[in-house]
Amino acid sequence: MALLQLTVRVLRSPASLLDGDGVPLAKLAPGLLALVVLAGGLFGLVIGSYRGGIQHVFAAIKLPGVLLLPLLVALPAVRALYLAAGMPLGYDRLALAALIGVARASLLAAAMGPALWLMYSVHLDYHVAVMCLCGALVLAGATGLITIGQLLPGGGRLRAVTHLAALGVAGVVFAQGGWLLRPFLVRPRAEVTFVRPIEADVFSSVGAAWRSSRGDYRGWEAQSVPMWAPEAEPAEGSR
Amino acid sequence: MVVTDAASFPARPDSWAPPLTPVLEAAPSVPTVLWSIVAMGLVAASAALGAAEPAVVVRALPALAAPAIGAVVLTAPALLALHQFLGLDAAPERLVLALSRAVVAGGRIALGLVPVMLFFAATSTLWPVALAAAVAIPGLAMACVALLGLRDAETEALIMPPRFALLLVAWAGLSLAIAVRIAVSMADLVLAGVPS
Amino acid sequence: MITAVVTFEPLGYALVGSYLVVGAVVATLLARRGHAPAVALGAFACWPLFVPLLGQRGRAPGVGPVHDRIVEALAALRDAMAEPGAEALDLPGDLEGLVGDLHRADERLAMVDRLLASVGRERATAAPGSSAEAAGGHANGVLQGIDELGRARAATLAQIHAVLDGVVQLRLQIGLRSLAGNSVPVQERLRDLRSRLAAIDEIAAMELHA
Numbered sequence: 001m002a003l004l005q006l007t008v009r010v011l012r013s014p015a016s017l018l019d020g021d022g023v024p025l026a027k028l029a030p031g032l033l034a035l036v037v038l039a040g041g042l043f044g045l046v047i048g049s050y051r052g053g054i055q056h057v058f059a060a061i062k063l064p065g066v067l068l069l070p071l072l073v074a075l076p077a078v079r080a081l082y083l084a085a086g087m088p089l090g091y092d093r094l095a096l097a098a099l100i101g102v103a104r105a106s107l108l109a110a111a112m113g114p115a116l117w118l119m120y121s122v123h124l125d126y127h128v129a130v131m132c133l134c135g136a137l138v139l140a141g142a143t144g145l146i147t148i149g150q151l152l153p154g155g156g157r158l159r160a161v162t163h164l165a166a167l168g169v170a171g172v173v174f175a176q177g178g179w180l181l182r183p184f185l186v187r188p189r190a191e192v193t194f195v196r197p198i199e200a201d202v203f204s205s206v207g208a209a210w211r212s213s214r215g216d217y218r219g220w221e222a223q224s225v226p227m228w229a230p231e232a233e234p235a236e237g238s239r
Numbered sequence: 240m241v242v243t244d245a246a247s248f249p250a251r252p253d254s255w256a257p258p259l260t261p262v263l264e265a266a267p268s269v270p271t272v273l274w275s276i277v278a279m280g281l282v283a284a285s286a287a288l289g290a291a292e293p294a295v296v297v298r299a300l301p302a303l304a305a306p307a308i309g310a311v312v313l314t315a316p317a318l319l320a321l322h323q324f325l326g327l328d329a330a331p332e333r334l335v336l337a338l339s340r341a342v343v344a345g346g347r348i349a350l351g352l353v354p355v356m357l358f359f360a361a362t363s364t365l366w367p368v369a370l371a372a373a374v375a376i377p378g379l380a381m382a383c384v385a386l387l388g389l390r391d392a393e394t395e396a397l398i399m400p401p402r403f404a405l406l407l408v409a410w411a412g413l414s415l416a417i418a419v420r421i422a423v424s425m426a427d428l429v430l431a432g433v434p435s
Numbered sequence: 436m437i438t439a440v441v442t443f444e445p446l447g448y449a450l451v452g453s454y455l456v457v458g459a460v461v462a463t464l465l466a467r468r469g470h471a472p473a474v475a476l477g478a479f480a481c482w483p484l485f486v487p488l489l490g491q492r493g494r495a496p497g498v499g500p501v502h503d504r505i506v507e508a509l510a511a512l513r514d515a516m517a518e519p520g521a522e523a524l525d526l527p528g529d530l531e532g533l534v535g536d537l538h539r540a541d542e543r544l545a546m547v548d549r550l551l552a553s554v555g556r557e558r559a560t561a562a563p564g565s566s567a568e569a570a571g572g573h574a575n576g577v578l579q580g581i582d583e584l585g586r587a588r589a590a591t592l593a594q595i596h597a598v599l600d601g602v603v604q605l606r607l608q609i610g611l612r613s614l615a616g617n618s619v620p621v622q623e624r625l626r627d628l629r630s631r632l633a634a635i636d637e638i639a640a641m642e643l644h645a
Contacts (some may be wrong), residue, residue: 033484072354084380095487108322165380289446291446
């Protein structure tokens, strides 16, 4: 199936991709992966434009990885949760539904790219730029999650709780993956690197951001130096 | 899942009434249950890899399956005894079936969490939190599946008898308390020797 | 307070290495089972998504005798549906179903052709050591089998051509619909075509028992 035709079906009628007997994973998965890489890469390119230069390339390479990481790491746990809730869910069906959802989210994120680029091109404040990025990701991600939910079979019990648990597992992996592959937006004075050294985790960063929003600017490294390895470098705070 | 409606009873040609002995769906095999227990140990060991100390990993493997399994093993006889004492309807086999299915569900979730725990062990310093999650998530899922299965097992009444509801709440509370108690002991055991 | 020393790098390298090794193994297995190179490539990078395919065989190579006509007819139908006058027509699910059914039927014909060719080759190079009587009995059975398969194939081929003729008529109906409005049952016609394709098995069976 041509990539353009697949794009149309992913956006217009994702459920039609799962019509018929069997799950066409072999037929659709390569194309869907290509869509995620292309659309996610395009969105990454836009994010990289905030800092410019080589960061265009870095962000374009890393963003599809962040989008795919929850699928690669959390899918077995998500399936086990649905099975425990009594939902008859095959791994191939879940994998395809998740791929379709992520592809749809990537395409929508890429569609928001031009507007985001326009905002970034007028030298937006760093924090506003982060908020715009988060807003775009939340919009696209919510659409992708709803799509996945609609593509899963019916039946089972405690569906809402199971959806929430699955979302929690995948969301935690997504957050840590994003933290691991940062920076995407780079502060104007920060050094551009492909990835930063592994230091602490996303939750420490969120905690530090929360403290600083309340006027405590010590940062996570100030409190955590005795806990973590001495070679851990201070965070640049960029994302 | 235990079939609970009248359709689960074999039809009798001479009467619309169901037979006295209900049909049970196949129970999980013993190897499946054992694998589920091993899976709970595996997920804990995966999270413990973040400690980078082989001794911690070795201790976590058996120790962290203990809270969930220990709670089920210790409370199941009490549940069965009280269930019969209160004169409730479900056959004891159905209760045991519901509990064994809950263990299998917990094991399956634990096995699914192994990649997530490995990911966090390799990319963060959150291994103590991951250890706690590796015990808590399959345990909570087990509890939910067990409660649903036990409720299904009580097939005869259209409305759940208050006595059974009370029994379920009491059993859930006791199981939780025992699981937490075992988890505290096991945490001491697993973290022994880790610099603090 | 627990000290969590940052010693995860060896573990990280081990996990990444293991991931790549497993990816290479899964990709190799899928390629050997006849899956497309794109599937194998995808599996190398994202093998957890492709693990379910390890239990499935890939598609048979080659296309059937009506592949080109199917592609042409469906391209023309899509063009007709993309015309401005047909924009209110919403048939993506049915059309994709028809496309899949036609290609599957074509693949089945391709498989039959491969079988017939393979049996023909075997007969041409039959072992000369077998006894004449046994060889005669087997030969009659094989000839009868070839004849039956050939008749079933011809019936199936005729049915596919009939459906493709129906696709041409469908294009004309789309044109008619643009003039006469919604009273022209385009969607029903498309579903009729799918039903005719679904009945291919029965038609082939009737041909065998005729």
